[in-house]
Amino acid sequence: MAAVDPDLALRQAAVARARELTQIYDDLVPLSRLREGFSLDGDSVSFGSFQKGIHRSRLQRGAAALTVTTSFNDPYADAFDEQGRLFTYAYRSGAIDQADNRALRAAFELQTPLVYFRALAPSQYLVVAPMFVTADDPAARTVVLEPGLPVQDMQPGGLISGPDVRAYATREARHRLHQQRFKLDVMRAYRHRCAICTLRERELIQAAHIVADAEPEGIAAVVNGLALCAIHHLAFDRNLLGIDPEGVVHIASRLLREIDGPMLRTGLQGFHGTRIARPRRQEDRPDAARLQTRFDRFVIAAA
Numbered sequence: 001m002a003a004v005d006p007d008l009a010l011r012q013a014a015v016a017r018a019r020e021l022t023q024i025y026d027d028l029v030p031l032s033r034l035r036e037g038f039s040l041d042g043d044s045v046s047f048g049s050f051q052k053g054i055h056r057s058r059l060q061r062g063a064a065a066l067t068v069t070t071s072f073n074d075p076y077a078d079a080f081d082e083q084g085r086l087f088t089y090a091y092r093s094g095a096i097d098q099a100d101n102r103a104l105r106a107a108f109e110l111q112t113p114l115v116y117f118r119a120l121a122p123s124q125y126l127v128v129a130p131m132f133v134t135a136d137d138p139a140a141r142t143v144v145l146e147p148g149l150p151v152q153d154m155q156p157g158g159l160i161s162g163p164d165v166r167a168y169a170t171r172e173a174r175h176r177l178h179q180q181r182f183k184l185d186v187m188r189a190y191r192h193r194c195a196i197c198t199l200r201e202r203e204l205i206q207a208a209h210i211v212a213d214a215e216p217e218g219i220a221a222v223v224n225g226l227a228l229c230a231i232h233h234l235a236f237d238r239n240l241l242g243i244d245p246e247g248v249v250h251i252a253s254r255l256l257r258e259i260d261g262p263m264l265r266t267g268l269q270g271f272h273g274t275r276i277a278r279p280r281r282q283e284d285r286p287d288a289a290r291l292q293t294r295f296d297r298f299v300i301a302a303a
């Protein structure tokens with residue numbers, strides 16, 4: 001069994017705050033909130049500088065790192081290994097036993113939880129916590145990171161969940177990572193505008209899947225995405241609105257026959273027969289085959 005980490009209470013507070021922010025911000029946490037740190041017994045504690053990759057707090061008594069952060073400018077250095085299906089993290093350059101690397105490797109020896117900050121855009125982070133260093137390869141200067149369970153794995157006994165539980169948690173974290181990247185890519189491609197009505201209020205614009213996420217064709221890639229405002233997104237998901245492979249908007253005939261106020265008239269009926277705004281770059285545009293698959297369903301549902 002691993003030795004008991006003297007910083008366990010600090011880690012529990014860090015993980016709890018990180019998870020709370022993840023919920024508040026629906027997985028993509030702004031740097032400004034992370035910079036506020038977290039509190040423990042009335043003290044304010046930093047999550048790190050977000051400049052440096054491996055962080056150990058001055059308040060810690062133990063040797064192990066508290067947080068690890070990936071760099072947005074160097075996205076390949078600390079990648080998700082798609083082949084091995086594992087999160088990996090590289091040692092800092094320089095000597096193997098320099099302070100940061102010692103802190104990272106101590107986290108492996110202690111089997112103690114960390115908070116993992118993954119930069120997905122400038123000043124926006126996906127947070128995975130608790131994260132454990134479950135393998136250390138000094139020759140490759142790399143560690144493997146696996147998410148653990150927020151309660152069971154954060155007791156004085158250290159990491160207790162089995163490999164199957166951690167593999168499941170890794171798949172879940174990877175799914176979150178892909179979905180957040182999808183959102184960011186779709187928003188960039190559509191310049192934060194609804195493809196149907198061109199509304200540009202960021203709080204109301206969402207990344208919609210053309211073919212649903214749960215289906216094999218429903219990949220989290222920009223060609224399977226559309227930026228839609230909340231009302232057009234829901235109308236699309238509920239088959240009240242369809243988009244054919246040419247990009248022409250169809251409103252369900254039931255809605256076309258209804259009589260109601262301006263939201264129905266202007267916001268829905270008014271777009272029947274119009275064309276969606278497509279991204280400027282060819283490679284960002286919605287894939288016609290996926291639009292067709294989705295449109296076939298709309299036709300059946302709206303009949």
Ligand SMILES: [Zn+2]
Binds near residue numbers: 194196197198229
């Ligand atoms: Zn819209």
